[in-house]
Structure formats: C-alpha cells, structure tokens
Amino acid sequence: MRERLDGAARRSPARLALAVFALVIAAVTGLLSLPVATASGQRAPFADALFTAASAVCVTGLTTVDTATYWSGTGQVIIMVAIKVGGLGIITLASLLGLAVSRRLGLRQRIIAASETKALRLGEVGSLLRAIVISSTALEVSIAVVLLPSFLASGEGVGSAAYHSLFYGISAFNNAGFVVHDGGISGWVGNPFVLGPLAIGVFVGSLGFPVLLSVAKGLRRVDGVRHGRRRWNLHTRLTLATTLIVLALSIVAFAAFEWTNPRTLGGMGLGDRLLNAVFAGVMPRSGGFSTLDVGDMHQSTWALQDLLMFIGGGSASTAGGIKVTTLAVLVLATIAEARGDRDVEAFGRRIPPASLRLAVTVLLAGATLVVVATMALLAITGESLDVVLYEAVSAFGTCGLSTGYTQHLPDAGKYVLTALMFAGRTGTMTLAAALALRDRRRVVRLPEERPVVG
Template identity: 45%
Template sequence: MVAGGFAGTILIGTALLMLPIAKAGAGGATFLEAIFTATSAVCVTGLTVVDTATYWTPFGQVVILLLIQVGGFGIMTFASVVGLTIARKMSLRSRINAASEIKSVGLEDVKGLVRGVVVMSLAIEFAVALILSLRFLTGYGEPVGRAIWLGVFHSVSSFNNAGFALFSDNLISFATDPFVCLPIAFAVILGGIGFPVIVQLRKHLRSPLLWNMNTRIVLAATITLLVAGTVYLTAVEWSNPATLGPLVWQDKILVGFFQSVQARTAGFNSVDTGAMDSASLLGLDVLMLIGGGPAGTAGGIKVTTFAVLFFILLAEVRGEVSVNVFGKRLSRAVHRQAIAIVLLAVGVVVISTAALMLLTDISLDRLLFESISAFGTVGLSTGITAGLPAAGQVILMLLMFIGRLGPVALASALALRQRRSTYELPKERPIIG
C-alpha cells in the first residue's frame, strides 16, 4: 500500500511537470525528464537530468518542492508507524517496560504520532528558512520575495535530505559562506537522525542515562561518521586544485565538513564532485551506503544497521557469546535482520552497476558512485546522470524507489514476520574462512 502511494504520487508529479506551464521555454518536458525528476523528488534523492534552476518555471519548482515535502513526510510517518506497530506486537509486559524506559514515542495513537512528525518538520523547516532568507536578503542583495523563496526551498530540500537546489552550480557559489552552508548542514543532520531520536532528545537532552539504545547508537554513529568523513575528505582533497586546493585552511575544513554531511544523504555539493579524487569518491561511496538514522528522511542501510554489524564483528573478535551494546544485550533477531539488509543492498547495487557498465563506456568508479547515490537516495553525482541512455536513467529511478522504501519495508517485514517452529534441526558448522 505504501509503495503504491509513493508510485501514485510520482505519477501525479510527472503529469504536473509535463504541463507546458512547468517548463521554461516552448513546449513541455519529456516523459522521461518529468518522471525522473518526480521520482528523485518524491524519493528525496536529488539526482537530476536537467538544471532545476533554469529548466523549470516557478510553477515547476513549486511542484518539485511539494513532491519533496510529501516524500519526506511520507517516509518519516511510515517508518514511525511501523515502529509503533512493531512495539504493539510485543507482549504487554514488554510494551510497558519499553514505554517506561524510552519515555518517548512508543504507545501513542497513530494520529498523535503523525501530528508530531508534521509539527516537528515544519518547525525545523521554518527556522532554517528564516535564517537562509535573511542571509540571501542581506548578504547577496536578493529581492525580498526571491530571498524568501530561496530560503524556503532550500530549507525543505535540506531537512528532507533531497539535495535539490535553485542554483545551476548547486551550492558551489556558497562553498565558503558558513551562514548558508551550516544551516543547511544542520537541517540535513536533524532530518537524517530520525523522528524518534529528535523526540527523545527534546525530552531528555540533559539526561543521557534515559536514552534508549536506538538513540545512543544513532548519535554515536552519526558523530563518528561525520568526523571521520570530514577528516578523510579534507585530507584527500587538501591539495586538489579543482576542489579544496585554492581555499584557505578554514574554508577547506568547512567544505570538507559540508560534503561529509551531504553524504548522509542530502546530495548538495559545494565543490565539483566530478573533479574529486577517486579516493574521495570511494570514501563517499561508503558514507552514502551507510546513510543516516532510521525513521528519518535519510536513506542508505542506516547507521543502526552498520553499528549492529560492527558490534557483531567486535563480539566475534573477542570471542563473546552474546553481542552487548551500551550495557544491553542485542537481540539475535536483529543480527539476522542487519545481515539480510546489507547483503540485499550490496546485491542491488552490484547488479545495477553491472547493468550500467553494459550500457555505457563510463568508468567503474563513476558508475558505482552513481548507483550508490541513487540507492542511498543521496543525489550526489559526478555529472554523468544526464548523459546516461534512457535505460540507464530507468535503472537509477528503480534504484531510488527501492532505496527509499526497500530498507524500511524489508526491516519492518523481517521484524513483524515471526514464525515459531516446534522443532530444531541438529547443529553442524561449516568451515568459515
């Protein structure tokens, strides 16, 4: 039902974007241009085959903005409702214990949960839009109406991790402006950590002992990956004359941090991604595949999935029988769910990249980057998306759709589908390694 709702929204957006009033100049957009843009907007990805700033009229840009907002609301609400459903599948005692421990979203009615998602999203978007509008107005001399529109569009696009921008060079012109880059980065981080984490931080910001395992994992993994990504990208690109080379050291750190945030999965770029070193692209591949937190607007396999695999590895290296995380034992069912999601994600990306290699003569590193960016609903691009054949663009659309709904739907299906067996088969261990 959820997949059908997203598909229906994409088709409505496609029809609106094909109207002559949506495209600048004579005629209307082609079906492929319209459906690719609509898919990218609803799946809050940001990959484009045309220049958003010049190809679409204000009407077309408003349609894109609405599609982004609907897509962001939809995935946050769906993921939160799924979490509520899973909670209600537990025994009454477990539900009471969980509610008393978490003291946040857990047993509220669905209407209240949806209302919370909407209010929180609009509040953050309003605050960021206000800051950006004032900056465009006072710092760049934009007219009041234009400044407000730029602030609102980029605020919605950043909080929903969409990566659409109303400038032909995305945000390269503002690479060294912290009053533009930092509010956008802040909105991306908030949208990416997820609704449950934001709710719990709002209630217990100064009481970390009351945070549940999900909040602790998301915050620890997010901070670690942001710092590691910033250090890695800044170091690799430090002397690259096409990216960070000409900048002073303060600006290099700002750009490195901004790009590390965007890989979480927003897709704005303040430098030319296509000019980055291959080692940087590989680092971005890893960050994009991991993504952000669950029940948020970010994509990827989610930081919780990555963290679970890390703790499983740590337990195996130490020879421990159980996997312990922040003083709690991890459910064995979560082990299997994490492994299933990662293997399926890797399989989808590998198959798609191989298909793109058969269709084009573009190098592996760029095709792999584009595939992961689409699957992770990131939107970063080395500049090859518009030049791909129609079949290649269809593959990217499928990747965006699967990447947007697939991990959440798969995780919920695995969590909700529990089949009890009345017997167990005898154990045997194959040789590993």
Template identity: 45%
Template sequence: MTVVTRAPVAGRRRPSDPGRSPWRTLSDAIDDIGRKSPARFAILIFTGLIVVFTLLFSLPISSADRTITPLADSVFTAVSVICVTGLATVDMATHWSLFGHVVIFVGVQIGAIGVLTLASIMGLVVSRKLGLRARLMAAGDQNPLRVHAGPVPEGQAVRLGEIGGLLTTVALSSFVIQLVIAVLMIPRMLIDGIPVGDAVLDSFYYSAMAFTNTGFTPNAEGLAAFENDYWFLSLIMVGVFLGSIGFPVIYALARNPRNPRRWSVHVKLTLLTTAILIVFGMVLYIVLEFDNPKTFGGIEAGPTVFQSLFLSMMTRSGGFSTIQISDLNGSSLLVTDMLMFIGGGSASTAGGIKVTTLAVLFLAAFAEARGQRSMEAFGRRIPSDVLRLAVSVVLWGATIVAVSSILIMHITKEPLDHVLFESISAFATSGLSTGLTDRLPDSAKYILAVTMWMGRVGTVTLSVALAASQRRQLFTRAEERPIVG
C-alpha cells in the same frame, strides 16, 4: 433441518449495502489492504505517488518553456522527488516553471515523511481515527521488528501507544525546523543583494531541500554563490543533520533533552555513530584532498577544515556540494561511496543502509572478537534477530547497487568509478553526482530510477517482510556448522 440466522446489528451496514458512503467504502478497502500486508500497502501508496507526480511533471504548465517534458525525464524527476534523492536529468533550476517548482516542493515534503508513516497518515485522514492497524503501520516504519512473532523490546523504539505523538512530532518538527532555518537564511540573502521576494522563496526552498536531504537548488549555479558563506552553509548542515538523524530520535530528544540516561539504545547508537562518521569523513577529506588544486588545495587550513566538514555531512544524504564531485581524487570518491552507502538514521529523510545497521554489525564483530555470546551496547543486550535484519539489509543494498552498476556500465560503457558512484548515490538517495546522470540514455535513466525507488522503499519493506515471515516451528533440525572465513 433448522437454519438459524443472525439478525443484523442495529445501526450497522453490511459491505454490500448501497447506502454506504464512498468514503466509508474507501476506508474499509484501505483497512483491508493494510491488515493483509502493511508493506504491500506502503509500496502501492508510494508507487501511486510516483505515477501522479510523473503526470504532473509531464504537463506543459510544469516546464518553463511550456512544452511536454519527455517521459524518461518526468519519471526520473518524480522518483527523485518522492524518494528525496536529488539526482536530476534536467536542470532543476531552469527547466521547471513556478508550478513545477511548487510540485517539487510539495513532493519532497511528502516523500520525506516515510513510506509506512505516510500510509498511516493517509489512513488517518480517510478514516478520521488512528486505529490499531494504522498505529502498527506507523510503528513498522520506525521499527520493523514490531511485526516479528514474539515480544518486542519497546525501550529500543517509540512505544505503540506513543505513535500518535510521534506522528505529531513528524509534522511539527518538519514545519518548525524548516521555518526556523528559512527565517535565518532570509537576512543573509538580503545582505547579498537578492530581491526580497526571491530571498524569501529561495530561503524556504533551500530549507526544505536541506531538511528533506534532497539537495535541489533553486538557482542554476547551485551553491557557488554561497561557497564561502559559512553562515549559510552552516544552516544547510543543521537542516541536513536534523533531517538525517530520524524522527524517533527527534521525538526522544524533545521529550528528554537534558536526560541522556533515559534515551533508548537506538537514540544513543544513532547519535554516536553519526558523530563518528561525520568526523571520520572530515578527517579523510582533509588528508586526501589538501593537495588537490581542483578542490581544497588552493585554500587555507581553516576553510579546508570547514569545507571538508560540509562535504562529509552532505555525503551521508544531503546532496549539496560546493565543489565539482568529479574533481575529487579517486580515493575520495571511494570514501564518498562508503559514506553514501551508510546514509543516515532510521525513519529519517536520509537513505542508505542506516547508521544503526552499521553499528549493529560492528557490535557483532566486537562481540565475536571478545568471545561474547551476545551483542551489548550501553548496558543493554541486543537480540540476534536484529543482527539478522542488519545483515539482510546490507546484502539487499549491495545487490541493488551491484545489479544497477552492471546494467548501466553495459549500456553506457562509462568507467566503473563514476557508474558505481551514481548507483550508490541513487540507492542511498544522496543526490551527489559526478555528472554522469546528465548524459544517461533513457534506458539507463529508468534503471537509475528503479534503483532510487528500491533504495528508498526496498530496505524498509524487506526488513518488514523478513520480520513478518517468522513462523512457529515445533521442531528443531540437527545442527551442523559450515566453515566460515
């Protein structure tokens, strides 16, 4: 028997070659994991970051009193920072040292980028090139349907060839928006008598927390000192809005700012649904809280409208508040639950099930009511697999919130309205709190931390997994219709 061997290609090393550099080995390992399962790779990267930041927050140098922060608080803070949530079990302004605040600032910047986008950028740093696999992973963060078996309607997302430009947009928009907002905040803080150094640091801190939709504040009193400062609060709203609409929307607006006809259906649905939800929330808060002396009952009509607009904007994932959330009426708490659960735009710094998911569900309901066979929006037909993904995301989110609420209620014996509020805030990475998070036992802290992690990672990776699980089937089973409704 003749054995034929293949000569090694010149200039190319085999994987077992001892001459391979560590960076090359790491690059190959990353490419191998990303090729087999981009979603699994993203989860590993995200979870690894949480572990690293937990260790950083546990260091004595991170706390103001130079003591070791308890493990439950370190884990919770790390998850809240990386998931850009804004919930806290310690006083974020006074508990952490300057080093700790720097870690928080860096953490929210990393977490705000997005899971698969972050994985692609890290792969780019290691391999020094943006290959097809890295492009697919970054694209998957913008549109999970890309890993679907079959054609993808590229007009509904950023094209695969534009992923490099999108990653550039992510980096530049994050830097420029936060810089501009911080620069506009500094004069206002100086007018209020804040020292120059503190004014600069606080301005950049607030700007970062607004754009990343985190909601942490550098001072113990929160926004109390700025509750009547409309300029400052308006800048906070601008930062939260730009961070919540999503990087694909920012990319589209930057390319065609004056030509809405060239915007994709995703961009139009995101902007329209976001505007409707902001106005809807504002009107409801005015109606429900105008006679509440603890919130808006003691102020005039103009400030009531502004404060209601601010609260409506923050509930979608911003996390800032000029009032005590626990002072809201029960009806307002329920409205806030709804707005938080919806969240912001896809591939944004906001959380929730996303506004386009809600829009697709309503489009399906309208199409069914009109007897139409397919969903349509802005002169385009939306395929049915998008609806299946939307339903799956909603059910996944509702299940996470329900399980979390049941477990925390069982542990703490707290009332349903406050527990449900905290669970939704954690899942949607909103950061608003009724005060329950501050007094949770360690076991409940871990449950809420897992809720934050699943809310930030779970819906995206589930969508990717469901889309990737499509398989070719060469037969069709007999059809039978169950009774629905």
C-alpha cells in the same frame, strides 16, 4: 472504495505503503509533464519528468536536467511539495492514509509503523506522526529564516529570497539536495551563514524522528529533574554515537584526500578549507549539496563517498542507505565474535540475535540492489565502473551527489536509476518492517551443525 482501501490496509500495510509511494510519484510525474512546469513552455520528456519526480519524492536530488533553468517557478514549486511529501516517509504516508480511510490506525498498521519509527509503545504512534509533521515543518521554516538574510544580502528581492530560503530549508532538512540557483550553491562556497544552516539541516534530518523525539524528551524536566541521556533508549544512543564517529572520520578523511587538490580545497584559504571539508563530510550522509565539483575530486574521495552514501543516516529519517544502526549492529557483532562473547552488547543492553539477522539481511539486500543496477548501467552506457558505481550508490542512498554523468544518461539508464531510487528509499525499510513482523515458531528444531566459515 473506502472499504477496499481499508481492507488493503489491513491485509498488507507494506504493499499499501509501496502503492501509495508509487502513486505519489506518478502524480508528480503527471504534474511535471504539463507545459506550465517547464521554463520553455513545452512538455518535458517522460523520462526526465519521471526521473525528477522519483528523485524529489524519494528525496534524492539526482537530476537529468538543471532544476534552476529547466523548470519554471510552477515546476519548482511542484518539486518542493514533492520533497516535503516524500520526506515524511513511506510509512508515515501509509499510516496517514490509514487514518484518513478508517479514521484510526489498525493494530497491524500500528505494529508496522512502530517497527519503522521505533516507537516504544503502540499507543505512541499516532502522537509520533503528528510530531513528525509539526516538528519537520518547524525545522524547515527555521532553516529558511536563518538563510533569508544571506540571500537578501546577495541582492535578491524579498519575494525571491523568501522563496529560495523556504526551498532550501525543505530540501536541506529532507536531505534532498535540490538547488534552485543557476550553478548550485557554489556561489556561497565561503559563506558559513549559508553552508552552516544547510549542513545542520541535513545532519538533523538524517538522525531520524525517533531520535529527535527521544532527545527532546530527555531535555524535559520530570519532577523538577532533567534526566537527559539517562532517558535515551538504545536506538538513540547507537544512532548518535555511530553518526558522530562516522561524521568525524568522514570530515578527516575528506580533508586528507582533498587538502592539496588545487581543483577543490587546495585553492582555498585555511578557513574556507575547514568550512568546506566539514560541509563535504556531512553531505554524503544523504544531503547531496555540494560546493565543489565532484568530477574534480580524487578517485580516493569517490570511494570514500561511495561508502558513506551506502551507509546513509538514521532509521525512520529522511536519509537513505542501509542506516547507521545497521552498521553499528554489524560492527558490534564483529567485536563480540572477535572477543569470543556469546552476546552482542552496547550501552548496558544486549542486542537480540534477530536484530543481527535483520542487519545482515538489509546489508545484503542493499548491496545486491547496487550491484545489479551497476551491472545494468555498465551494459547500457559503456561508461567506466567508478563513474557508474558512484551514480548507482548515490541513487540507492538517496544522496544526490553526482559526477555529472547522470545528465548524459540515455533513457534506459534513467529508468534504471529511477527504479534504484525507489528501491533504495522504500525497499530496505519495507523489508525490515516486514521481517520484523515475521516470527514463525516451529515445534521441531533440526539438529545443530556448524559449517566452516571464513
């Protein structure tokens, strides 16, 4: 058995990674199908168990049943563990499996892990994986510690408050968006000591481990000198710059669209409006928490959130979407083309054409997945395009925001979204990793001729 797994890891690490992810979802589905996992003591329908398992492992947050009331304490713990495992990422899981099987990372595994985690050298991959596990756990516990006083102040017992704090800490950092309070987090709509830690956890988790590691290295002193941003690589600079720009535009646009809506921000005081505008601006990055009913928002806000969920967060992060670096490369290429520049440049560095081709491929692959899933849902449900598109983009971006229609989907629709969550979480980054390894060299190159474009 060990030899078979080792051979599979060497022949096709990407396929092994997908298989591991699928097996984890299958295992969680089996556990959630047990009678002890539901509050009623009856077996959950297979479609609901599979959907919840995929949503948890893919750190999405979409649900077909209410997490707080449908699942028992055992079921919620299973979901929490699934979020933790899924948040470590598909490539991390595959690499850890490779370590367990062969007690070392093979060269091809290191190359794939390096391409996904953006490690600068192959030798950094093993230490990066350890840093991922340690740092993610530390940040989740930190969020839980900050949340604990607020839950205690709301009248919860120590055990219940500690459990809820840990659940939300894991759910926030991993951008899962699962909630275990009846009614979600709407009860803390004006509490910055709950919304603040959740928003920060989602934001930090969506940056990506390579960025966090690069920033941490920049804060260290070398020969008594702290180099700071001078030690950041291009990936870190692009991710942070694009993230902050998109976040600022998101907050401003959400506030502009919903400021006077009496069903959302319009019924709040100034302080609560600002707090919830910032919170709502962070969540479409892949967080999925919501203090406001998405169904009460304007359709212009839905369109804004569709775009933000599709973009997602940073590469090798707990966020989904096509990733902000993909957006950055495409925008920079557009600017370079408009200026007539031969090279795409950013922060004193030249971006190779291969990165642009990869960005275009990821964009088209993501758009294709969303379009195909949307058409399938339209045929299955007969619901309006705006509602179906919102749910599809949320599933692809592993965000978890919902108009509320997901809980009314027929089983066929649940299976479509389940497949989309899996593809959104694993498909684009596996495609990116696979294409990054392809470097076919041809002795003969065909004559160049430009088609008419535009």
